[in-house]
Amino acid sequence: MTNKLRVGVIGCGTIASNHIRGYLDSGRYEIVGLADLEAAAMAEKDAAFSIAPRHYTDAREMLAREQPDVVSVCTWHLGHATWTIAAAAHRPKAILCEKPMADSIGRAEQMMLACKRNGVKLGIAHQRRFLPAYTLARDLIAQGAIGKVQTIQSFGGDGLPNYSSHQTDMYRYLLSDDECDWVMGNIERKTDRYERSTRIEDCAVGVFHFACGAVALLLSDVTPTVYQGALIYGSDGMINMTTNDLQLLNHETGGRWQTHTPDGQFYKVAELGDRFEWQEGGAAQAAELADWIEGRTEHFRGAAINGLKALQMVHAVYESARVHEKVSLPMETRYNPLDLMVDSGHLAPQRPGPYDIRAFLLRGERMASDMEETG
Numbered sequence: 001m002t003n004k005l006r007v008g009v010i011g012c013g014t015i016a017s018n019h020i021r022g023y024l025d026s027g028r029y030e031i032v033g034l035a036d037l038e039a040a041a042m043a044e045k046d047a048a049f050s051i052a053p054r055h056y057t058d059a060r061e062m063l064a065r066e067q068p069d070v071v072s073v074c075t076w077h078l079g080h081a082t083w084t085i086a087a088a089a090h091r092p093k094a095i096l097c098e099k100p101m102a103d104s105i106g107r108a109e110q111m112m113l114a115c116k117r118n119g120v121k122l123g124i125a126h127q128r129r130f131l132p133a134y135t136l137a138r139d140l141i142a143q144g145a146i147g148k149v150q151t152i153q154s155f156g157g158d159g160l161p162n163y164s165s166h167q168t169d170m171y172r173y174l175l176s177d178d179e180c181d182w183v184m185g186n187i188e189r190k191t192d193r194y195e196r197s198t199r200i201e202d203c204a205v206g207v208f209h210f211a212c213g214a215v216a217l218l219l220s221d222v223t224p225t226v227y228q229g230a231l232i233y234g235s236d237g238m239i240n241m242t243t244n245d246l247q248l249l250n251h252e253t254g255g256r257w258q259t260h261t262p263d264g265q266f267y268k269v270a271e272l273g274d275r276f277e278w279q280e281g282g283a284a285q286a287a288e289l290a291d292w293i294e295g296r297t298e299h300f301r302g303a304a305i306n307g308l309k310a311l312q313m314v315h316a317v318y319e320s321a322r323v324h325e326k327v328s329l330p331m332e333t334r335y336n337p338l339d340l341m342v343d344s345g346h347l348a349p350q351r352p353g354p355y356d357i358r359a360f361l362l363r364g365e366r367m368a369s370d371m372e373e374t375g
């Protein structure tokens with residue numbers, strides 16, 4: 001008899017490895033079921049992690065037979081709401097769903113509702129909240145180390161929903177979950193561009209204003225620069241943060257950059273290099289999720305409300321482009337504003353012909369139909 005939390009995973013591709021590794025590293029979980037349309041994807045997980053969960057090509061069968069305590073939803077974005085709502089009906093203790101939370105605010109709200117009605121804790125996997133450099137930056141800002149935050153500058157790519165939902169979540173995390181009160185932005189979409197079957201723009205610019213007065217600036221697919229992290233300017237100093245470290249400049253550092261490379265709860269930066277953010281983020285996220293499930297903490301940093309707010313900030317850029325004004329949050333438009341613009345003919349692609357920048361992830365027969373909804 002084990003008192004570990006029993007996990008079922010839906011969608012066994014790239015990011016599922018991060019969930020599985022995180023669960024195993026934390027020592028608090030066992031993987032009991034895997035579900036994927038492709039048998040090979042599940043077999044790869046068994047081999048990579050020396051595990052022997054039962055395999056299901058039908059995720060609903062996995063949910064019904066295994067009755068997992070925790071369900072990881074790791075399909076493409078369009079499947080997040082479908083599978084979270086399906087899993088919630090089986091009343092697991094928690095669901096950890098990948099980001100972006102959903103393809104529309106309306107669907108994300110349905111996920112929250114389904115989980116609330118079934119007494120299920122819902123988390124969205126913005127795992128960079130669990131990186132020590134991010135947390136140190138948040139704490140330094142809260143302590144006033146750079147004075148009042150004025151601007152946060154960041155660069156994204158591959159469409160706003162995928163890459164930049166991490167960044168909109170990061171802004172709030174850096175500001176101790178301050179509220180974003182308005183967003184203004186614009187997009188260009190001349191080609192019929194998709195990312196994991198989700199319609200995206202060719203490039204975008206966003207401005208995000210927070211209750212504390214700070215402003216975050218996002219350039220996405222506009223310049224060759226793309227990275228997770230930020231340059232944060234305050235009234236009395238600056239922080240230059242990446243996923244692995246941060247540099248602080250203020251009066252106390254003598255006006256010179258001072259580097260901090262904090263290690264994680266599970267891993268050391270120097271030992272893992274580029275893999276640190278994935279392995280530490282996954283393990284620390286899993287550990288705090290277990291604490292939340294077991295009542296050791298009331299506060300899970302990845303709670304769905306934060307995922308919803310990160311998604312709202314992304315969709316508010318689209319909404320601002322659609323209605324040509326500053327968009328106040330929370331957003332009232334529940335449909336995806338980019339879909340509204342394109343489907344209405346307002347933003348018809350000038351170079352027709354859909355293509356998906358992540359089509360290379362598809363396996364088997366689905367390779368022949370890269371625009372098929374995955375989920």
Ligand SMILES: NC(=O)c1ccc[n+]([C@@H]2O[C@H](COP(=O)([O-])OP(=O)(O)OC[C@H]3O[C@@H](n4cnc5c(N)ncnc54)[C@H](O)[C@@H]3O)[C@@H](O)[C@H]2O)c1
Nearest residue numbers: 011012013014015035036037041075076077098099361375
């Ligand atoms: N948190 C992060 O930093 C991060 C990083 C990468 C990906 N992601 C997110 O994870 C999600 C998955 O991305 P990925 O790169 O792992 O994709 P992937 O293509 O590698 O994996 C998706 C898997 O889902 C399976 N699948 C599709 N439909 C299914 C269904 N109906 N039932 C069961 N399985 C099904 C596919 O066969 C595939 O194996 C995306 O939403 C992406 O945004 C998050």
